[in-house]
Amino acid sequence: MLVRESLQVYFIMGSNNCRGEPLQVVEQALKGGITMFQFREKGSGAKTGKEKHSLAIKLKQLCNHYGVPFIVNDDVDLAVDIGADGVHVGQDDEPLASVKQRCPKSFIIGVSATNSTEAVQAFQAGADYIGAGPVFPTSTKQDAKLPIGLAGLEEINRLTGETPVTAIGGIHTDNAADAIKAGADGVSVISAISQAESPQQAAQLLNKLTAKKR
Numbered sequence: 001m002l003v004r005e006s007l008q009v010y011f012i013m014g015s016n017n018c019r020g021e022p023l024q025v026v027e028q029a030l031k032g033g034i035t036m037f038q039f040r041e042k043g044s045g046a047k048t049g050k051e052k053h054s055l056a057i058k059l060k061q062l063c064n065h066y067g068v069p070f071i072v073n074d075d076v077d078l079a080v081d082i083g084a085d086g087v088h089v090g091q092d093d094e095p096l097a098s099v100k101q102r103c104p105k106s107f108i109i110g111v112s113a114t115n116s117t118e119a120v121q122a123f124q125a126g127a128d129y130i131g132a133g134p135v136f137p138t139s140t141k142q143d144a145k146l147p148i149g150l151a152g153l154e155e156i157n158r159l160t161g162e163t164p165v166t167a168i169g170g171i172h173t174d175n176a177a178d179a180i181k182a183g184a185d186g187v188s189v190i191s192a193i194s195q196a197e198s199p200q201q202a203a204q205l206l207n208k209l210t211a212k213k214r
């Protein structure tokens with residue numbers, strides 16, 4: 001499976017990001033055509049321990065059923081333990097080299113970058129993909145840094161060579177195509193799908209807006 005293709009519509013969610021039942025929201029998003037899913041159980045009201053573990057397993061099974069890669073945010077031990085397809089780590093998490101040592105060779109390992117320096121470091125460390133952002137203002141991540149804008153996204157894409165890049169932060173149907181035009185290989189969203197009236201329709205529309213002209 002090519003990571004670049006899987007990055008087209010990358011839905012990220014935790015139980016505290018959605019109004020409804022997490023499993024129902026993710027199933028709708030899968031039906032709508034998300035191409036990768038990240039379990040990000042973080043922030044106020046997030047589950048922990050056994051509750052988090054069992055939700056992760058249920059969501060992984062759902063993604064497996066739809067043939068969509070299942071990625072765990074931050075929690076490397078959980079990702080390895082439940083047989084996820086990969087893990088996403090931030091700058092202040094464990095360094096990529098040591099994460100790699102603890103994960104199966106087949107793991108997809110993604111790294112966050114909030115500026116060009118971090119993006120180049122991730123590229124040089126051999127990240128399988130880079131999450132560049134926040135591109136636009138977002139209220140979903142409490143400690144999000146200053147938005148880098150489309151110019152910042154373009155610069156990161158210029159500097160990271162062949163490493164796939166996904167744009168994250170305030171991405172919605174009105175700016176998703178701009179992110180692709182700025183060179184991103186795909187978009188990552190939380191609220192655009194998790195807070196949508198119909199997560200399925202939101203996913204469908206984002207899939208259309210991010211399809212690369214062949």
Ligand SMILES: Cc1ncsc1CCOP(=O)(O)O
Nearest residue numbers: 138140141169170189190191
């Ligand atoms: C996890 C994360 N990292 C940078 S911005 C962000 C939150 C994105 O949420 P939304 O898609 O609702 O703006």
Ligand SMILES: C=C1C=NC(C(F)(F)F)=NC1=N
Nearest residue numbers: 073088112130131166168188
């Ligand atoms: C903070 C994050 C930044 N980027 C990404 C992704 F979109 F997956 F690359 N996920 C995160 N959790």
Ligand SMILES: [Mg+2]
Nearest residue numbers: 157161162163
């Ligand atoms: Mg690139």
